[in-house]
Amino acid sequence: MSELEQLTLTAGAQVCGQMIQRQNHKTPYYLGKGKLQELGELKKTLGCDTVIFDDELTPTQQRNLENAIGEKVIDRTALILDIFSKHARTKAGQIQVELAQHEYLLPRLAGQWSHLERLGGGIGTRGPGETQIETDRRLIRGRIKKLKRELEKLAAHRSRYNGQRMRSGKPLVSLVGYTNAGKSTLFNKLSNAHVIVQNKLFATLDPVTRRVNLPSGDMMLLTDTVGFINKLPPTLISAFHATLEDLQKADLLLHIVDCASSHCFEQIRIVDDTLKSLGLADRPRLIIYNKVDLLRSNYENTDSMDSAKTDIFISAKSGFNTESLLLNIQSSLVKSWGRR
Numbered sequence: 589m590s591e592l593e594q595l596t597l598t599a600g601a602q603v604c605g606q607m608i609q610r611q612n613h614k615t616p617y618y619l620g621k622g623k624l625q626e627l628g629e630l631k632k633t634l635g636c637d638t639v640i641f642d643d644e645l646t647p648t649q650q651r652n653l654e655n656a657i658g659e660k661v662i663d664r665t666a667l668i669l670d671i672f673s674k675h676a677r678t679k680a681g682q683i684q685v686e687l688a689q690h691e692y693l694l695p696r697l698a699g700q701w702s703h704l705e706r707l708g709g710g711i712g713t714r715g716p717g718e719t720q721i722e723t724d725r726r727l728i729r730g731r732i733k734k735l736k737r738e739l740e741k742l743a744a745h746r747s748r749y750n751g752q753r754m755r756s757g758k759p760l761v762s763l764v765g766y767t768n769a770g771k772s773t774l775f776n777k778l779s780n781a782h783v784i785v786q787n788k789l790f791a792t793l794d795p796v797t798r799r800v801n802l803p804s805g806d807m808m809l810l811t812d813t814v815g816f817i818n819k820l821p822p823t824l825i826s827a828f829h830a831t832l833e834d835l836q837k838a839d840l841l842l843h844i845v846d847c848a849s850s851h852c853f854e855q856i857r858i859v860d861d862t863l864k865s866l867g868l869a870d871r872p873r874l875i876i877y878n879k880v881d882l883l884r885s886n887y888e889n890t891d892s893m894d895s896a897k898t899d900i901f902i903s904a905k906s907g908f909n910t911e912s913l914l915l916n917i918q919s920s921l922v923k924s925w926g927r928r
Contacts, residue, residue, distance in 0.1 A: 591818065592642045592664065594768075599670050604634040617656060618649045628657055640667055644821065647696040665692060665821040672824070680742050687735040688823040690728050697724050743833065758799075759921045760809045762835050764863065765844035766855040767815030770878040774844060774904035775812040778914070795834055802918045803911075811838070816862045818854075825865075832866055839924050840917065841873040847901070848882035872924045874916060877901045881908065 593603050607630065609623045617624050618641060631639065638660045645653070645663040653661045662670075669689050676682045763771040775781060779798035797811045811834055825832075835841065841863070845856055856875075863869055881903040900916055902909040 589642065592640065592667075595664075595667050595671065596640060599667055599674075601638065601640075604636040605630060616648060617652050618643075618645060619653075624653075624656055631657060631659060638662065640664075643819070650696065664819055665823065668817070668821055668824065680739070683735050683738050683742070687732060687739070688821070690732050690735070691823045692821070694725065694728050694732075697721050697728070746834070758807055758809050759839040759924075760797075760811065760837055761800075761840045761842060761917060761921070762811045762813055762838035763842050763844055764813060764835065764859065765815060766846065766859055767817050769815065769844045769846040769855070770904045771815065771844045772812055774842075774876070774878065774902070774910075775810060777904050777907055777910055779810055800914075802921075803914055804918055806918070808917070808921065816859050818858050820862065835863075835866065835868055835871075838871065840920050841868065841871050842917070843873055843875045844904075845875060845877050846879050847877040848879040872920055874920060875899045876913065878904050881906050 589606055589608065593606070596603050607623070607627055609619055611618075611620065619627065627639070636659070639653070639657055639662075641653075641661070641663045643663060644665045645661070650661055650663065669685065669692060672681075672685045673689065676685045763775060765771050775796070775798070779800050781796065781798045795811055795813045797809055800808050800810045802808055813832075813835065843856075843859060845852060849855060860869075863871070877899060880901045900909065900913050902913055904910070
């Protein structure tokens with residue numbers, strides 16, 4: 589719920605209150621009858637105009653909730669899509685967000701025409717609603733096909749670029765991790781770039797690549813990618829497949845972890861599961877514990893922390909231990925590329 593609140597704030601809304609219910613089975617209203625009534629009363633007391641649910645609602649659940657509550661209802665997926673639409677800057681990012689939005693909207697079109705259902709039967713009421721829905725569906729399906737064709741063209745362009753990169757002999761290193769773990773801050777520190785850094789979820793959406801000099805004098809390409817999150821919507825994973833393909837080309841993954849977060853190890857598990865779903869479980873990887881400057885203990889003494897020898901503790905903000913990080917990256921690339 590804390591993460592849902594952060595997402596809501598990132599989207600530009602104000603949180604009035606929250607409610608939790610543990611359900612063992614699905615219901616047409618998502619909530620039980622008692623909780624649904626309690627929610628309606630809470631809405632009147634707080635004066636809110638939108639209710640956000642932490643799971644993805646079915647079209648029927650969303651429609652039933654809006655009718656029962658009398659206010660706009662959105663789910664976690666719609667909230668994340670809204671944030672992505674605000675943060676997409678490149679053409680590829682904007683296309684991918686629009687594709688995800690259309691794929692999310694398509695099964696929910698019936699609810700847009702519920703006012704026609706209330707007209708009842710009889711002469712003059714048969715057909716218009718269904719016809720309009722089918723028209724909208726056809727338009728959206730056509731738009732989805734067009735967006736996918738545009739993404740294929742962009743993917744072909746990236747493929748040519750990756751071919752040039754392979755011929756140049758420069759290794760590719762990609763930053764991955766939970767959203768707001770400090771990937772962009774570390775990217776700026778290592779590459780002297782000026783990627784936007786904000787203490788918000790999904791501040792970075794479009795991947796950025798820069799050259800970085802290693803201690804040996806060799807050069808690598810470093811890519812900053814979109815952050816992962818719990819319950820990442822399937823429509824986003826599908827739409828951003830082209831962007832996530834950049835990870836497939838990486839010679840080394842730097843898994844950035846916010847070690848100051850109380851959910852640190854849960855976030856590690858989520859990133860691991862996401863990488864596994866992308867077929868990257870066996871890709872060479874370094875785990876980088878970031879934000880050690882926010883720990884209460886002396887962050888320069890990290891020997892007491894339970895970690896593997898390959899784990900590295902840094903502060904991307906202050907630059908603490910980034911030189912050691914570059915040495916570890918260099919050593920890992922030597923092993924993966926078979927060079928010395």
